[in-house]
Amino acid sequence: MSENKTALAMNHALPALRISSRGLPAQEALRLWSGAIAQLRAELTVDACDDIFVDVSAWLIGSSILCTNHVSPACLSRAAEQLIPGPQGHVSLFHIVSGEWEGEIGGQPVSLGAGDLFCLESSQGFRLSHSWSRFVVLVVPREALSSLMSRIPPLHGERLTSPSAYVLAAHLSALSRHAPSLGQDEATSMGRGTLALVSAALREIEDRHLPEREREPMTPTLRIRVERHIEQNLSSNALTPEAIARDLQIPRSSLYRAFAPLGGISSYIQTRRLDTACALLRHPEEHRSMGELAEALGFDSTASFSKAFRRRFGCSPREARSKGLPTLGNTRTMFEAWLQLQPAILPPPRDGASSALPPAEG
Numbered sequence: 001m002s003e004n005k006t007a008l009a010m011n012h013a014l015p016a017l018r019i020s021s022r023g024l025p026a027q028e029a030l031r032l033w034s035g036a037i038a039q040l041r042a043e044l045t046v047d048a049c050d051d052i053f054v055d056v057s058a059w060l061i062g063s064s065i066l067c068t069n070h071v072s073p074a075c076l077s078r079a080a081e082q083l084i085p086g087p088q089g090h091v092s093l094f095h096i097v098s099g100e101w102e103g104e105i106g107g108q109p110v111s112l113g114a115g116d117l118f119c120l121e122s123s124q125g126f127r128l129s130h131s132w133s134r135f136v137v138l139v140v141p142r143e144a145l146s147s148l149m150s151r152i153p154p155l156h157g158e159r160l161t162s163p164s165a166y167v168l169a170a171h172l173s174a175l176s177r178h179a180p181s182l183g184q185d186e187a188t189s190m191g192r193g194t195l196a197l198v199s200a201a202l203r204e205i206e207d208r209h210l211p212e213r214e215r216e217p218m219t220p221t222l223r224i225r226v227e228r229h230i231e232q233n234l235s236s237n238a239l240t241p242e243a244i245a246r247d248l249q250i251p252r253s254s255l256y257r258a259f260a261p262l263g264g265i266s267s268y269i270q271t272r273r274l275d276t277a278c279a280l281l282r283h284p285e286e287h288r289s290m291g292e293l294a295e296a297l298g299f300d301s302t303a304s305f306s307k308a309f310r311r312r313f314g315c316s317p318r319e320a321r322s323k324g325l326p327t328l329g330n331t332r333t334m335f336e337a338w339l340q341l342q343p344a345i346l347p348p349p350r351d352g353a354s355s356a357l358p359p360a361e362g
Contacts, residue, residue: 014187016180017058017338026052033071040082045073045129053132059179060335062191065139068176075103077127078120080311089122089263090331091140091155093198095169099133105157112159117169117201119155123263126157136172140198141331148199154260155205162204168197222250223258226265234273237298241265273297274312277305281321290317 021029033054034042044052051072058067084090094117101112105126112118112128120126145152160168175190182190229248233239244265245252259265277297280286288296294305309317 014179014182014184015060015335017335018056020055021053022055026054029054041077041079043075044071045075057176057179058335058338059182059187060332061175061179061182061187061194063141063144063331064191064194065137065331065335066172066175066179067137067139068134069137070134071132073129073131073133075127075129078122078125080125083125084122084312089142091122091142091145091152092120093138093140093160093168093172094118094120095136095138095172097134097136097173099131099135101128101130101133103128108157110157115169117160117165119158119160119205121154121156123267124156136176138172138194138198139331139334140195144195145199145202148195149202153202153205155202158205160201160204162201164197164200164203168201171197222254226250226255226258230269230272234269234276235296235298237300239269239298270308271312273299274309277309277317278313278320281317293317 019029019032024032030044030052033056044054053070053072055070056067058065096112096114096116098114101110101116103110103126105118105120105128106124110118110128142152171194175194179187225248226244229244230239241252241255244250245255255265259268263271277293280288280293286293290306291302294302297305299305299308306316309315309320313320
């Protein structure tokens with residue numbers, strides 16, 4: 001198979017994805033790239049096919065996805081139907097190596113450039129346009145961060161500027177250079193080390209919220225109590241923040257603050273109901289109608305259940321039952337879905353292959 005047909009690659013030990021327009025028709029490379037990042041919306045902003053350039057590689061490093069990107073001018077965004085709230089979501093850390101970025105994150109205008117390191121949360125939207133650009137993205141599951149931090153502060157749109165952040169940026173660049181040669185065991189160890197660096201870099205954001213936390217401290221133990229209560233009462237349509245605060249005898253303000261990093265208490269409840277519905281629909285012994293399932297999970301109606309399900313998973317409950325679906329919030333499932341594209345299987349690029357790419361600034 002010709003090396004010019006580079007599209008997807010599989011490391012002998014470490015699964016890897018590669019999409020490149022260097023040998024594929026430009027529109028085909030663009031189609032593959034758009035399909036691989038279904039949790040985002042990607043649109044190149046060049047006019048002529050000859051100007052389309054895509055070269056993207058990704059690896060599953062422990063529980064996180066590391067992705068290197070070199071693309072012609074494009075617009076990246078996340079629409080409402082692509083949001084992944086709650087603990088099943090993820091945080092993406094973008095390190096811009098070259099290029100200029102403009103747009104809005106969480107309704108706030110931003111201007112970013114080479115050297116910047118910033119965060120995007122899967123539970124919130126954004127829209128960013130960039131020039132010819134090289135950038136590295138690390139996609140981290142929220143549950144992985146939760147195991148390292150007592151509380152995840154609001155991260156969407158936050159720019160990291162501490163010394164720890166600069167160390168993390170340098171680490172991501174180095175990791176992306178050496179990822180093709182990593183074995184599975186090495187990648188698992190590197191994944192743990194990378195998460196530790198991410199946690200250290202995020203401390204600066206956590207520290208910004210320190211006075212607020214000191215006014216009303218919230219321990220992880222209390223959030224666990226609330227989560228257990230929610231699991232036991234998912235079928236009740238009376239499961240509201242007010243009812244939870246009353247039943248567990250905790251201040252509502254504490255409840256709201258505890259679940260703010262997870263998208264809010266109401267969002268968390270609905271996410272758990274939808275994820276439970278997804279798991280039930282996949283079970284071969286689950287034969288209840290959509291109406292019965294909606295009622296069993298505390299939804300007001302079949303219509304509201306179907307609408308919320310489509311918004312989270314991109315298909316109707318009936319389609320999920322008949323065809324199945326990947327849960328994009330899970331990084332391993334997400335990565336495995338990317339690998340299903342399979343237009344070609346080739347070795348990863350050799351050392352020095354990047355020198356054949358066009359310049360970063362077009």
